[in-house]
Amino acid sequence: MKDTTPLDQGWSLHHEGNRLPATVPGCVHTDLLDAGLIPDPFLDANELEVAWVGRRDWTYTLELPAHGSRHERTDLVFDGLDTAATVTLGGTELGSTRNMHRRYRFDATGLDGELKVAFTSAYTEAERVRTLVGDRPNVYPEPFQYIRKMASSFGWDWGPTLPSAGIWKPARLEHWSTARIAEVRPLVTVDGSTGLVELHVTVERTATGTGRPLTLRASVAGALAEAVLDGDTAVLTLEAADVALWWPRGYGEQPRYDLGLTLADGDDLLDTWQRRIGFRTVELHRTPDATGTPFTLAVNGEALFVRGANWIPDDTLITRVTPARYRHRLQQAADANIDLIRVWGGGIYEQEPFYEACDELGLLVWQDFLFACSAYPEEQPLRGEIEAEARDNVVRLMPHPSLVLWNGNNENLWGFRDWGWEEELKGDAAGADSWGEGYYLGVLPRIVAELDPTRPYAAGSPWSGSWDHHPNDTDHGTHHSWEVWNRQDFAEYRASVPRFVAEFGWQAPPAHATLRRALPTEDLAADSPGMLHHQKAEDGNGKLNRGVERHFELPTGPGAFDRWHYLTQLVQARAIATGIEHWRSHWPHCAGTVVWQINDCWPVSSWAAVDGDGRLKPLHHELRRLYADRLLTLQPADRDGAPRIALVNQGAETWTTALRLRRLDADGRVIAETTAELTAAPRSVHQLPVPDGLLPADGSGKEYLVADADGLRAVHFPVPDKVFAYPAPEFDLAVEEAGDGAHDVVVTARTLVRDLLLQPDRIDPAATADRGLTTLLPGERTTIRVHGVTGTPTAEQVRAAVFCVEPS
Structure with missing residues (x-):
């Protein structure tokens, strides 16, 4: 049987002639932090103070004693090296690497002594490749498209510039004889209630194992298969009767089954392999219809309105993301009623605990191949690396039932057409036909079709499906909506109905306690030095301020920052609500929204719903409402100009409800009122016009509309807040013990109180609240449960x- 020796202890990092203790898995930055040699780059402007780290070469060493293995072969295995490295053992060079997204295996039989992994600066390697292949367009002034490394480690419009180096995934020695299991590709499908697994197996043999008949045995859900192997490959087929289907969250359960494989030489067990799989089908409907080209995911035959969020690396120093942290962050996504996570192409193929948590939680995974916002050369040495990387990760991830879509790139096809790349590349003979299209429309779909035909592939996001249409055409395929936020008010979301909105978003600062931790000595202001350093978007604060000014007066004077902080977070939540309510009301023409973004990688003003310290912004609570199975919305005008009420029912049961509709004045007086019994069929939208006499007059600054149904509320104010005649808000507040250390904050309104928000971290940095923005009419009461406060507030x-x- 194969023996494994983990290499996770005893490593050293060499720094300016000094030998420091090193953690593996880990990276240079975390080792230097542990040694007290650099300040925390996430605090203040320390990011700038540690910029030198990414421009140095670094070496890790480990003394390997003679292992005396009884086996014929010893392999040195690295699951991930970041990034350009030379590996030597006992003075013998085993090989070199230039891709952090691949696994590496070196024959180390008979070798011992000093194991050395010498990393070249990512900048040095990237510049070397750029010299070989020529320059290409890039949206950021960093050379990330010339090296197969996490692009966002070089900085992004939400992330710091901290390219690191290190042994970022586990390392080990594997000792084996005769043969080992080298690769397993399970093609998992289902026919009725029968689960089908086609198991493609490749083995590697030693010289003495060549030609020997070996036995492969596989099992899943009571089904067994066996094959005698004379060569190096085999296919085993298993048919498991009466399996339960794996469903996305909100549509059913997530049963999984152990799929096991053994390799034996007679009675001698040589190797084993095991994964947990789920049985389900996935389709992507893209057949053109009367209005364009849909982009509709269907699981087990059920067409979905996708309630999604984009995922970025959860920490720029990615080795700090533990399985528990993955699970917690993904549970936060699930708590917001998100059912799909898009792993964005400027990050990484995430580690196994990420996908395992998605399998368990029923979170669908849209996986980008790792290309983002740049023209990528198609010459060597990159081309071979990219093909090897894609093959490695398709095989690694395909057992996961949560994975439902492979996507070729982020915004590169769009960038070619709209960002000046096409003309720039025409002027460069070397780059005219070498900017990435060959990957997205050639290499990658070929690899997916060969290795994983059970899942659909999309060439990019956004992508209309063909150069016959603009890459970001709202009527065809996926769409990214960035004119809103960059240039337009969020009301402009209502101007179009894309077939699928794969990116849209609005910024806000993180929670107050997160800012206080990140900027501990700063007198906080919207434009204070630390706030501006933790704002990476181009003119980010200008866009934040313009977004507020369209609806409110910008705060000035005492308390201005606290008020600005609240208003920017409020506008973020309202912006996303405007888009999702509009697009959900147009199901099935629009088949999904994937908000940018669920998480952050450090404390920063960004589009995230969960900030860099893991605290929930008001947007997170709003997503929970917006992505619930049942949504009540008031749409001020559709494409025909008629205001309407929409009951969106994504549940499996019919929704019958009594709708109460009231037209009120600013002081709470009811001007007109009506009730109606409404029914929305399962997975459908029921719409009706606002009845005559209920809609506030156009331009009225004194009237508004309220709809209530089954505890859900929608409001419509016909004018911006800054011209509405709000009364001075008056409310009573009481704090009550709720048991188990929790407290209830009871708020009773004496006037209209719009978008009430309790920021629990202002009471205690560890505190959380169970709800976000709430609008109360005069006489109404709400209870906010708060956890995590030390003592009684x-x-x-x-x-x-x-x-x-x-x-x-």
Whole structure:
């Protein structure tokens, strides 16, 4: 049987002639932090103070004693090296690497002594490749498209510039004889209630194992298969009767089954392989219809409106992301009623615990291949690396039932057409036909079709499906909506109905306690030095301020920052609500939204719903409402100009409800009211026009509309907040013990109180609240449960953490 020796202890990092203790898996930055040699790059402007780290070469060493293995072969295995490295053992060079996204295996039989992994600076390697292949367009001034490394480690419009180096995944010695299992590709499908597994197996043999008949045995859900292997490859087929289907969350359960494989030489067990799989089908409907080209995912034959979010690396120093942290962050996504996570192409193929958590939680995974926002050369040495990387990761990830889509790139096809690349590349003979298209429309779909035909492939996001249409055409395929936020008010989301919105978003700063930790000595202001350093978007604060100014007066004077902080977070939540409510009301023409983004990689002003310290922004609570099975929305105008009410029912049961519709004035007086019994069929949208006499007059600054149904509420104000005649908000507040250390904050409104928000971290940095923005009419009451407060907060402490819309 194969023996494995983990190599996770005793490593050293060599720094300016000094030998430092090193952690494996880990990276240079975390080792230097542990040694106290650099400041925390996430605090203040320390990122700039540690820029030198990414431009140095680094060496890791480990003394390997003679192992005396009884086996014929010893392999040195690295699951991930970041990035350009030379590996030597006992003075013998085993090989070199230039791709952090691949696994590496070196024959180390008979070798011992000093194991050395010498890393070249990522900048040095990238510049070397750029010299070989020539320059290409790039949206950022960093050379990330010339090296197969996490692009966002070189900085992004939400992330710091901290390219690291290190042995970022586990390392080990594997000792084996005769043969080992080298690769397993399970093609998992289902026919009715019968689960089908076609297991493609490749073995590697030693010289003495060549030609020997070996036995492969596989099992899953009571089904067995066996094959005698004379060569190096075999296919085993298993048919498992009466399996339960794996469903995305909200559509059913997520049963999984152990799929096991053994390799034996007679009675001698040589190697084993095991994964947990789920039985389900996935389709991507892209047949043109009367209005364009749909992009509709279907699982087990059920067409979905995707309720998604984009995922970036959860920490720029990615080795700090533990299985528990993956699970917690993905549970936060599930708690927001998200059912799909898009792993964005400027990050990494995430580690196994990420996909295992998605399998368990029923979170569908859209996996980008790792290309983002740049023209990528198609020459060697990159081309061979990219093919090897794609093959490695397709095989690694395909057992996961949560994985439902392979996507070729992020925004590169769009960039070629709209960002000046086409003309720039025409002027460069070397790059005219070498910018990435050959990967997205050639290499990658060929690899997916060969290795994983059970899943659909899309060439890019956005992508209309063909050069016959603009890459970001709203009527064809996937669409990225960035004119809103960059240039337009969020009301402009209602101007179009894309077939699938794969990116859209609005910025806001992180929670107050997160800012205080990241900027511990700063007098916080919207434009204070630390706030600006932790704002990486081009004109980010200008866009934040313009977004606020379209609806509110920008705060000035005492308390201006706290008020600005609240308003920017409020506008973020309202912006995303405007888009999702509009697009969900147009199902099935629009088949999904994937908000940018669920998480952050450090403390920063960004589009995230969960900030860099893991605290929930108001947007997270709003997503929970927006992505619930049942959504009530008031749409002020559709494409025909008629205001309407929409009941969106994504549940499996019919929704019958009593709708109450009220037209009120600013002081809470009911001007007109009606009720109606409404029914929305399963997985459908029921719409009706706002009845005559209920809609506030156009331009009225004194009237608004409220719809209530089954505890859901929608409001419509016909004018921006800054011209509405809000009364000064008045409410009573009480704090009550709720048991188990929790407290209930009870708020009773005496006037209209719009978008009330308790920021629990202002009471205690560890505190959380169970709800976000809430609008109360006069006389209404709400209870906010707060966990994590040390001691009992006073009403005064709580009131200082409560905000709402105020008159201008």
